[in-house]
Amino acid sequence: MSTPAFVSPDTLRGRFSRAMSDMYKQEVPLYGDLLALVGEVNSKVLAEQPAVAASLHRTGEIERLDMERHGAIRLGSAYELATIRRLFAVLGMQPVGYYDLTSAGVPVHSTAFRAVHEHALQTSPFRVFTSLLRLELIDNPALRQRAQTILDQRQIFTPLALSLIEQFEREGGLSPADGETFVEQALETFRWHREATVSATEYQALHDEHRLIADVVAFKGPHINHLTPRTLDIDQVQAGMPGKGIAPKAVIEGPPTRRHPILLRQTSFKALQEHVAFTDQHEGAMGSHTARFGEIEQRGAALTAKGRALYDRLLNASRQALAGFPAEGNAHEYMALLGEQFSEFPDDLMQMREQGLAFFRYFVTDEGREAGAFAGKTRSHKGDLQSLVEAGHVRFEPLVYEDFLPVSAAGIFQSNLGDHAQADYGTQSNQADFERALGAKVIDELGLYAETEQRSIEQCARELGVELQALR
Incomplete structure (x- = not known):
C-alpha cells in the first residue's frame, strides 16, 4: 500500500x-x-x-x-x-x-x-x-x-x-x-x-x-x-x-x-x-x-545592520525632539520632525546599495543573457557584480x-x-x-535577507556563466 x-x-x-x-x-x-x-x-x-x-x-x-x-x-x-x-x-x-x-x-x-x-x-x-x-x-x-x-x-x-x-x-x-x-x-x-x-x-x-x-x-x-x-x-x-x-x-x-x-x-x-x-x-x-x-x-x-542603525538613530532623534509619546495632539509636529530627521537617509536605491544600507535581489537583464550566452561557452569568464550592474547585464530590486x-x-x-x-x-x-x-x-532575520540576496547573486552567475563574489 x-x-x-x-x-x-x-x-x-x-x-x-x-x-x-x-x-x-x-x-x-x-x-x-x-x-x-x-x-x-x-x-x-x-x-x-x-x-x-x-x-x-x-x-x-x-x-x-x-x-x-x-x-x-x-x-x-x-x-x-x-x-x-x-x-x-x-x-x-x-x-x-x-x-x-x-x-x-x-x-x-x-x-x-x-x-x-x-x-x-x-x-x-x-x-x-x-x-x-x-x-x-x-x-x-x-x-x-x-x-x-x-x-x-x-x-x-x-x-x-x-x-x-x-x-x-x-x-x-x-x-x-x-x-x-x-x-x-x-x-x-x-x-x-x-x-x-x-x-x-x-x-x-x-x-x-x-x-x-x-x-x-x-x-x-x-x-x-x-x-x-x-x-x-x-x-x-x-x-x-x-x-x-x-x-x-x-x-x-x-x-x-x-x-x-x-x-x-x-x-x-x-x-x-x-x-x-x-x-x-x-x-x-x-x-x-x-x-x-x-x-x-x-x-x-x-535594511542591513548598517541601515537599521541609521534608521534607529533617526527615529530616536525624532522622538527625543518631540519630547513625548506620538499621539493625536502632536501628530503633525511628530510627522514634521520625522521628515526632517530622515532627510539624512538617502532616498535613492543606487545610493542605498552603494552605501550598504539595504538588501537587494539581483536579476539578469536581456542584455546580460546575450552576453552570458557567449561567456557560457567557455565558463571561464570572471566578473564582479558592480561591473555587471554598470554594464546593464544585471539589475537589482530591494x-x-x-x-x-x-x-x-x-x-x-x-x-x-x-x-x-x-x-x-x-x-x-x-x-x-x-x-x-x-x-x-528565534531566527536572525538579517541572516535570512543576506541568504536571499546571495542566492539571487548565485542565480545570476549561473545564467551569465560567470563567477561572482557576494556583495558583502
Whole structure:
C-alpha cells in the first residue's frame, strides 16, 4: 500500500490565511471595508505609477500583493507559546526575530512566525506577530498569582488540532484531507469568544493593571486581534479611512513618506468596543471589552545592520525632539520632525546599495543573457557584480522587509489601548527567557535577507556563466 502524498505546508498556510481572513471579516465587518479601501488604493497606484507596477511584476511581488496578510495574537503561558510554535510549523512558519516591547510600556515580548525562503513567501507571505505576556511584570503578587491560575486552567487548542500536530511531527506531513481538517481545527484557537473566564471585578483589576493583561488573561483563547493587508500607499489609505466611516489612529508608525519606502509603515483603525459576558453577570447582562482592530501596512526595503542603525538613530532623534509619546495632539509636529530627521537617509536605491544600507535581489537583464550566452561557452569568464550592474547585464530590486519593528508594534498597541495606558517597565529585555518558553531559538532575520540576496547573486552567475563574489 502506497503512502498518500503529503500536502505542502505552503499550501496549508495559504488556505489558513484565507480562512482566517474570512472569519475575521465576519467577526469585524470594518475589516472588510478596510480591504476594499486598500484594494482601491492599490489599483490606483498601479495605474498611475508605472514604475511601481513594473518593479512588482519584475520581482513577482504583484502575485502576492492581494493575499498579503499578517495577524497578531497574545499568549499567556510558555505552554501556549511552545504549542503555537508547533502548530505554525505545520504551516511552514518559523519564529523569526525577537521583539521586546517592555521599554515602550507594553508587558510582552514577541516573535514573528513566517516562512523563511523567498519561494515560500511568494506562495503565501502570511505572518503572525506572536506575543507572550510577562506575568512577572505585574507588581501585585495576588493579582499575578490569580492571572497565572486562570491561564493554567485554560486550553486554547482543540484536541484534534493537537492530535494532528503530533501526527505531522511523527510522520513528517499531513495528507490533503488531514490538512483540511487541521486548518479548520487550528482556526478555533484564533476565534473570538464573547464569554469571559473571569468575573467583572477580576476583569477590572486586570484592566487597571494594564489593558493588555486583561485582554490576554480574561478570555478562553487568544483571539486574533487584527489582520493586516498590504497597501502600496499608506498615506492614501490613512486619508481615505474617514470617508469610509473608519476612524484611523493619529500617527502612521515607522519611517516617513519616501519615494523608495524602507522597512515597514503601519496604521490602524481604533479598537472596537465589544460586548462580553463576565462569569458573575446575570443572563442577558453584558459588559464591554476593547481590543480588536484593523491594521494596514506598507512594506519597503529590508535594511542591513548598517541601515537599521541609521534608521534607529533617526527615529530616536525624532522622538527625543518631540519630547513625548506620538499621539493625536502632536501628530503633525511628530510627522514634521520625522521628515526632517530622515532627510539624512538617502532616498535613492543606487545610493542605498552603494552605501550598504539595504538588501537587494539581483536579476539578469536581456542584455546580460546575450552576453552570458557567449561567456557560457567557455565558463571561464570572471566578473564582479558592480561591473555587471554598470554594464546593464544585471539589475537589482530591494528585498521586501518581511518582519516588524518593536517601536511601531508598541505604537499600534498603545494607540488601541489608549494614549494614557502606558506603564513604566523600564528596559527588561529577556530573549533567553522567551526562547526557553518557545522551546527554540528565534531566527536572525538579517541572516535570512543576506541568504536571499546571495542566492539571487548565485542565480545570476549561473545564467551569465560567470563567477561572482557576494556583495558583502
